Amino acid sequence: MSYQVNMALKPEVEAFFDPATNTISYVVKDPASKSCAVVDSVMDIDYAAGRITYDNADAIIEFIQKNELDLEWIIETHVHADHLSAAPYIQDKLGGKIGIGDQIMVVQNTFGKVFNEGTEFQRDGSQFDALFKDGDSYDVGSMRVFVIYTPGHTPACMTHVMGNAAFVGDTLFMPDGGSARADFPGGDAAMLYQSIQKILELPDDMRLFMCHDYGPNGREIRWETTVADEKAHNIHVGGGRSEEEFVRFRTERDATLDMPKLIIPSLQVNMRAGEVPTDKDGRPMLKVPVNTL
Ligand SMILES: [Fe+2]
Numbered sequence: 001m002s003y004q005v006n007m008a009l010k011p012e013v014e015a016f017f018d019p020a021t022n023t024i025s026y027v028v029k030d031p032a033s034k035s036c037a038v039v040d041s042v043m044d045i046d047y048a049a050g051r052i053t054y055d056n057a058d059a060i061i062e063f064i065q066k067n068e069l070d071l072e073w074i075i076e077t078h079v080h081a082d083h084l085s086a087a088p089y090i091q092d093k094l095g096g097k098i099g100i101g102d103q104i105m106v107v108q109n110t111f112g113k114v115f116n117e118g119t120e121f122q123r124d125g126s127q128f129d130a131l132f133k134d135g136d137s138y139d140v141g142s143m144r145v146f147v148i149y150t151p152g153h154t155p156a157c158m159t160h161v162m163g164n165a166a167f168v169g170d171t172l173f174m175p176d177g178g179s180a181r182a183d184f185p186g187g188d189a190a191m192l193y194q195s196i197q198k199i200l201e202l203p204d205d206m207r208l209f210m211c212h213d214y215g216p217n218g219r220e221i222r223w224e225t226t227v228a229d230e231k232a233h234n235i236h237v238g239g240g241r242s243e244e245e246f247v248r249f250r251t252e253r254d255a256t257l258d259m260p261k262l263i264i265p266s267l268q269v270n271m272r273a274g275e276v277p278t279d280k281d282g283r284p285m286l287k288v289p290v291n292t293l
Contacts, residue, residue: 009163021083035141037073043086057086077169082260085274102131127273152192178236183254204228
C-alpha cells in the first residue's frame with residue numbers, strides 16, 4: 001500500500017487533555033478553510049455513581065464555536081477501553097460524520113458476546129457514519145486525509161494522517177512511554193509491531209500525536225513527537241528493536257497489567273459509536289459481566 005503523504009499540508013492542531021483518563025483529544029483544522037475534524041473525544045463518567053457528564057466535550061464544542069469552525073468529521077482511532085467517546089454528543093451539537101476502522105465489526109462480535117447483547121445490537125458497524133479500510137481517504141475542507149490500518153492494540157485501530165500530522169491512537173506512546181498493551185481480545189503483539197513499523201516508515205519529520213500520555217517518571221504530560229524521535233528513542237521499538245524482542249517484552253509486560261478502570265462501561269458505549277445502551281424500558285443502563293473479561 002502506498003499512501004499519499006503531503007508534508008506541505010500543515011493543519012492546525014489543538015489538543016485537549018483529560019486528566020481523569022490521560023486521554024488527549026484533538027481538533028484538527030484545515031489550514032485553507034474553516035473545516036475541522038475532532039479526533040478521540042471524551043465523555044466524562046463517574047462510574048461509581050453511574051453519572052455521565054460532558055465537561056471535556058463542551059470544551060471542544062466551545063473551541064469550535066468560538067473559532068467559527070465547521071466540524072466535518074468525528075474520528076475514533078479505535079474502540080477505546082479506557083474512556084467513553086463523546087462523538088454522538090458532539091455530533092448532536094455541531095454535526096459531522098462519525099468514522100472508525102471497518103474492523104469494528106470484529107470488536108462488536110467479540111464484545112457483543114462478552115456483554116451478552118441481544119440481536120438488536122448490530123454487529124455490522126452501522127452505528128457509525130463511515131467505516132475506513134487501509135489506504136482510504138476523506139476530506140476535511142480542502143485537506144485530504146488518509147488512513148493506515150494499524151491493528152495490534154485492537155483489531156480496529158487506524159492511524160489518520162492529515163498532512164504533516166498523524167494521529168496514531170494507541171499504537172505508540174511518547175518515546176519514553178513506549179507502546180500500548182496488546183492483550184485485549186483481538187489484540188496481537190506481533191501485529192502491533194508491524195503496525196508501528198508502518199508508522200515509522202512515514203517521513204522523519206511527520207508530527208505524531210498520541211491518544212494517551214501518563215507522564216512516565218514524573219515528567220509533565222506531552223502528546224506530540226515525530227517519526228524520527230520515535231525511531232531513535234522509543235523504549236519499546238526504537239533503535240531497531242526486533243519483532244521477536246518486542247513480542248517477548250510486550251507479552252511479559254501485558255501479563256502484569258490490571259484491566260483499565262473504565263473498560264466495562266467504555267466498551268459497551270464505544271462499540272455503539274458512543275451511545276449509552278438502554279434497557280427494555282429505554283433507560284440508559286450498563287452491564288457488568290462477572291468473571292468474563
Ligand atoms: Fe486504546
